[in-house]
Amino acid sequence: MSVRAKKHLGQHFLKDELIAQQIADSLTEKGYNNVLEIGPGMGVLTKYLLKKPLKTHVIEIDTESVEYLQAHYLNLAKRIISKDFLKINIEDYFGKEQVAIIGNFPYNISTQIVFKTLENRHQIPEFSGMFQKEVAKRIAETEGSKVYGILSVLTQAFYNVEYLFTVPPTVFDPPPKVDSGVIRLTRKENYTLPVDEKLFFKVVKTAFQQRRKTLRNSLKTFNLSDNLREDIIFGQRPEQLSVQEFINLTSKIEKDAS
Numbered sequence: 001m002s003v004r005a006k007k008h009l010g011q012h013f014l015k016d017e018l019i020a021q022q023i024a025d026s027l028t029e030k031g032y033n034n035v036l037e038i039g040p041g042m043g044v045l046t047k048y049l050l051k052k053p054l055k056t057h058v059i060e061i062d063t064e065s066v067e068y069l070q071a072h073y074l075n076l077a078k079r080i081i082s083k084d085f086l087k088i089n090i091e092d093y094f095g096k097e098q099v100a101i102i103g104n105f106p107y108n109i110s111t112q113i114v115f116k117t118l119e120n121r122h123q124i125p126e127f128s129g130m131f132q133k134e135v136a137k138r139i140a141e142t143e144g145s146k147v148y149g150i151l152s153v154l155t156q157a158f159y160n161v162e163y164l165f166t167v168p169p170t171v172f173d174p175p176p177k178v179d180s181g182v183i184r185l186t187r188k189e190n191y192t193l194p195v196d197e198k199l200f201f202k203v204v205k206t207a208f209q210q211r212r213k214t215l216r217n218s219l220k221t222f223n224l225s226d227n228l229r230e231d232i233i234f235g236q237r238p239e240q241l242s243v244q245e246f247i248n249l250t251s252k253i254e255k256d257a258s
């Protein structure tokens with residue numbers, strides 16, 4: 001018996017044991033005792049996680065996969081959460097404990113998984129897993145790159161990002177149309193910003209909504225003073241700014257408004 005792949009759930013099952021093991025081994029296992037795998041499917045990655053000195057939990061939306069896991073991984077049974085990751089409150093399952101996130105993520109919701117991780121960063125010291133290669137690159141790239149954007153800046157403000165390796169479509173059943181990429185996020189020691197974090201998110205999102213415009217034009221809605229508008233930083237486009245420069249920019253906007 002095996003699970004029938006369902007397209008709407010982004011199910012592409014990994015066939016290559018070595019890659020599954022490499023993904024599991026990408027965890028540093030430092031600073032946490034729990035790991036939560038998103039979308040275990042038939043457990044190809046889970047079985048390598050279970051060999052580690054960590055408490056492995058899994059969350060799976062597909063009831064057919066949940067039944068498969070219950071039948072094949074008896075020692076996991078109590079730690080299978082049969083739910084949609086995007087809808088759970090992480091604290092309901094882990095209290096105040098730290099938990100690493102891992103997975104061969106369903107591509108249709110992979111950016112939402114990253115945003116949820118950022119929202120819960122106080123509880124997630126590490127995050128490792130497989131994305132569509134283009135999304136993995138977008139998270140990992142720095143200023144000056146064409147794919148540097150909201151996802152890169154917001155993630156890198158709180159996590160160190162490493163692009164680990166590329167995975168071809170042939171190792172999945174059914175194969176996806178594009179290459180995949182595995183990345184690891186390690187939370188920065190100091191992951192609170194020296195500026196209003198809500199304002200920082202808003203500045204980054206607004207700036208990249210019109211990425212071809214200078215910040216002077218794209219950030220008009222922030223009612224900047226004439227003085228600030230003349231600041232050299234506002235003559236730039238968002239893709240030219242490093243994460244630290246976005247933090248400096250937010251600080252200037254914050255002071256300008258007070």
Ligand SMILES: C[S@@+](CC[C@H](N)C(=O)[O-])C[C@H]1O[C@@H](n2cnc3c(N)ncnc32)[C@H](O)[C@@H]1O
Nearest residue numbers: 012013014039040041060061062084085104106
């Ligand atoms: C790309 S498959 C990976 C399956 C397995 N880990 C593997 O590597 O073969 C993605 C998995 O995520 C599950 N999934 C999709 N949406 C989900 C959600 N919102 N919450 C939890 N699991 C989800 C799918 O059912 C599927 O099992």
